[in-house]
Amino acid sequence: MKETEINTVAELEKWLKENCYSMNNYSINGNFIFEGFGLENNGGLFQWFYTERGNRETLKYFVTEKDAVKFALKKIHSDEHAKRNYLGMYKSDSEVEQILMELNKREIEYWTDKILYGPFEDWRTRIFVIGCGINKALDLKQKTA
Incomplete structure (x- = not known):
């Protein structure tokens, strides 16, 4: 799957795993992390969040899944530790x-x-x-x- 074809959270999760990104610091599609960033659908509203020591803070909201995934992919790409x-x-x-x-x-x-x-x-x-x-x-x- 090409990056340009990634439009859903499930596709993003699959692409990250296929390209060997560390999933220890990213909660994409519900995997548990102790600390890091995540993307989830909460009642139809997509949330980009950060969690540390059990405290979670929503950083950005998205109406569409495509916009949320595009944002998350850009953030993950800018993280030098992600791979x-x-x-x-x-x-x-x-x-x-x-x-x-x-x-x-x-x-x-x-x-x-x-x-x-x-x-x-x-x-x-x-x-x-x-x-x-x-x-x-x-x-x-x-x-x-």
């Missing part, structure tokens, strides 16, 4: 180096950052795979406890 799929968070620089070498070998695009994880200068490196590259890196995805 970043979480691979894992690592403390060991050598482990990070090994994973990045493997991603490079597989020609998988990725993005990393370092965050302070806890007290006492406990820095961790997060690795995100861009778009559908995640499908070629599932064996590298960090297992959660």
